[in-house]
Amino acid sequence: MNSGLYTAVTGGLTAMKRLDVLSNNLANVNTAGFKKDAIHFESILAEAAGVAGTNDSPGFVVEHYATDYSAGPVVKTGNTFDLALNGDGFFVVNTPEGKAYTRQGNFRIDATGKLVTADGREVLGAGAPIIVNGGNVSFDSEGKIFVEGLETGVIDIVDFPKPYALKKIGSSLFMPVEEGAAGVPVTNTVLIQGSLESSNVSAIEEMVRLIETTREYEACHKVIQSYDALTGRAVNDLGKV
Secondary structure, three states: OOHHHHHHHHHHHHHHHHHHHHHHHHHHHOOOOOOOEEEEEEEEEEEOOOOOOOOOOOOEEEEEEOOOOOOOOEOOOOOOEEEEEOOOOOOEEEEEEEEEEEEEEEOOOOOOEEEEEEOOOOEEEOOOOOOOOOOEEEEEEOOOOEEOOOEEOOOOOEEEEOOOOOOEOHHHHHHHHOOOOOOEOOOOOOOEEEEEOOOOHHHHHHHHHHHHHHHHHHHHHHHHHHHHHHHHHHHHHHOOO
């Protein structure tokens, strides 16, 4: 493949993948506790990586996905079971695949009296589902649960070593990349009742990146069309000679 055409095709493909990431970030700009993603590309010489290459296509591009775990703004809602974390850490919930972790604190009480996520996942306290029997429920800054003025338990808030080795599993949930890895209880994080942590996506920043990436894709597409036109002319003109 011609080196210029190879570069244009590679640029177009990377732009498409970046557009997918940016579009997903924008789609979750109003999702509580959502953490935005980024994709980075690294051009590697084929020979240096031990892969056969040619003069026309001397390398290949490796993509790296990364999640930005920075906190989003905390918004007051006044809802009893809306909880936000000021500091590091995650809430712990039960899933069919095992324990998962989230910053999304829009919880509710289900028909059995359990504290659950918006998707119905059990929220854990002291490693077990949290049962709420009573109408007057409050949480203190350390995560202790009070029902009718009496302490009944504590909500689990844990953290992992940085940089986080976590993977997204959907619904703003994370699981450790290493199977069996467990978080440790946090000590300096403050729980805020009646508030939610918003998405850390800036709509303006993502829109700017989306426009830039769209223009990048269009430029690569035009280059590919130009090479296609040149190839067609070469074939037709050489055929006449």
